[in-house]
Amino acid sequence: MNRQLVHEKILIVDDEESVRSVLLNHLNSEGPQCVGSPNALDALNKMEQERFSLVISDVMMPGMSGMELLRLVKRKDPETAFIMITGLMDINTAVDSLRIGACDFITKPFELPAVRRAVDRALEQRRLAIRNRFYREELKRKIRERTFELNEALRDVEESYKITLEALVTALDAREHETLAHSQRVREYTLTLAEALGLKYDDLIQTGRGALLHDVGKIGVKDSILLKPGKLNEEEWTEMRKHPQIGYNILRSIEFLAPAAEIVLCHQERWDGRGYPNGLAGTEIPLGARIFAVVDTMDAMTSDRPYRQALSFEAAFEEIRSCSGTQFDPKVTEAFLNIPVGRWKAIHDSVNKSHKTQGCFDLICPTSTAFL
Ligand SMILES: [Fe+2]
Structure with a gap:
């Protein structure tokens, strides 16, 4: 297993038990660990307990919809990848979910290899986003560090300028x-x-x-x-x-x-x-x-x-x-x-x-x- 996958977890949210288990069995066979959830509220509870790299969610579920779940997940952690499962004819919902922050959608009925490809893409995208964030943070830290060093050096230079000026004027004043x-x-x-x-x-x-x-x-x-x-x-x-x-x-x-x-x-x-x-x-x-x-x-x-x-x-x-x-x-x-x-x-x-x-x-x- 890829070392990066060890820490990655997938949450599968669908009220249909059969869909959940097909996905769980298929994705668990190779790749990150997967956890199933029968509805959005249960999913949110699980997300309070641990961090998931990817959420795959159905749109239509009793209680909170997949779209609402997507909004809450993105508000809590924008780096969590999200794939929406929509009905074949529900293209508008699919487009809306992308606009809100889902990185992909899968239409039912789905083919498992297509699901696998979508999951791999989503996780890779997330890793890239995290690497970019680390890179930006590191860059900011280095800039702060260098700016501090530069200011220190400038202060030293200014101090030596001041001392030189003092020495010259004092030398003349002595005479x-x-x-x-x-x-x-x-x-x-x-x-x-x-x-x-x-x-x-x-x-x-x-x-x-x-x-x-x-x-x-x-x-x-x-x-x-x-x-x-x-x-x-x-x-x-x-x-x-x-x-x-x-x-x-x-x-x-x-x-x-x-x-x-x-x-x-x-x-x-x-x-x-x-x-x-x-x-x-x-x-x-x-x-x-x-x-x-x-x-x-x-x-x-x-x-x-x-x-x-x-x-x-x-x-x-x-x-x-x-x-x-x-x-x-x-x-x-x-x-x-x-x-x-x-x-x-x-x-x-x-x-x-x-x-x-x-x-x-x-x-x-x-x-x-x-x-x-
Ligand atoms: Fe003069």
């Missing part, structure tokens, strides 16, 4: 104090303006990183110049102006920071082409760098300097407005000026507050941790 707070503020400002200009998620991430790391090249500028309290002479300025290129050189080889490196390289360029290091003009300058230039000016003006107190945001607004089209991209300037002064002040205060209370890189950017 030039106050850089950390400035970098965090300009990143917040840049993200706010970039969002207002409609930048999409990936570009926001890169623009935010570019803003955060814009001055990382100052790591390569001599202390005597970087920390000089007084004004720089021309030669010193030449050295200082190398910092965008140095920053670019540091970042471009770090794959996840390569797009942000472009912003670092261009953060001192001007709309009118009078910036450095390459004198780019207009839209030759990456949009992220054009956005950064505006908010960097605001942050410089609204921060205390050794030689002056912080200016008001309103004064910074006027200065930026007056430099639209020369230092700054007019469209970026317009978007900037459309954001109320109060919003910029709120960002300023919130970053400064978390910088003071946390004193570390973590948690400093409550509004933009998603863009690390």
Whole structure:
């Protein structure tokens, strides 16, 4: 006997004892074990006790009909195969039974080899359906497992990105104090303006990183110049102006920071082409760098300097407005000026507050941790 048949059982439901025993004798002789039932209710009781792979049922029976039994069987276990036994002339019932879920019908009087073939087909169909279900469930399980693994790996990558960013900003801050707070503020400002200009998620991430790391090249500028309290002479300025290129050189080889490196390289360029290091003009300058230039000016003006107190945001607004089209991209300037002064002040205060209370890189950017 086929190993698969060992666990398969057939329930034969017919009120005519003679029909039942012919079927039982024939099907029991080879193949799955068969059990007989004289009516639908008895069949349902038996199905409560054990699982049947196939039900072969007469249509016309006292009490519950074969059609009703078919409906109940399919509702309870859609994988149970069902063959209906109908009268020769009852083709409509046969079609209806197929529509409800029977896999085949046998017409009375039947020939036993035809019954055998129908039973084999029905059981094979059921096995196939079960194998497909197992396959789908296994596939779903594997997808869930792989998705989980992938998310874990992505979390690890994000964590290492965060650590790299922290290391770079902290390294610069160690040399030039106050850089950390400035970098965090300009990143917040840049993200706010970039969002207002409609930048999409990936570009926001890169623009935010570019803003955060814009001055990382100052790591390569001599202390005597970087920390000089007084004004720089021309030669010193030449050295200082190398910092965008140095920053670019540091970042471009770090794959996840390569797009942000472009912003670092261009953060001192001007709309009118009078910036450095390459004198780019207009839209030759990456949009992220054009956005950064505006908010960097605001942050410089609204921060205390050794030689002056912080200016008001309103004064910074006027200065930026007056430099639209020369230092700054007019469209970026317009978007900037459309954001109320109060919003910029709120960002300023919130970053400064978390910088003071946390004193570390973590948690400093409550509004933009998603863009690390
Ligand atoms: Fe700079």
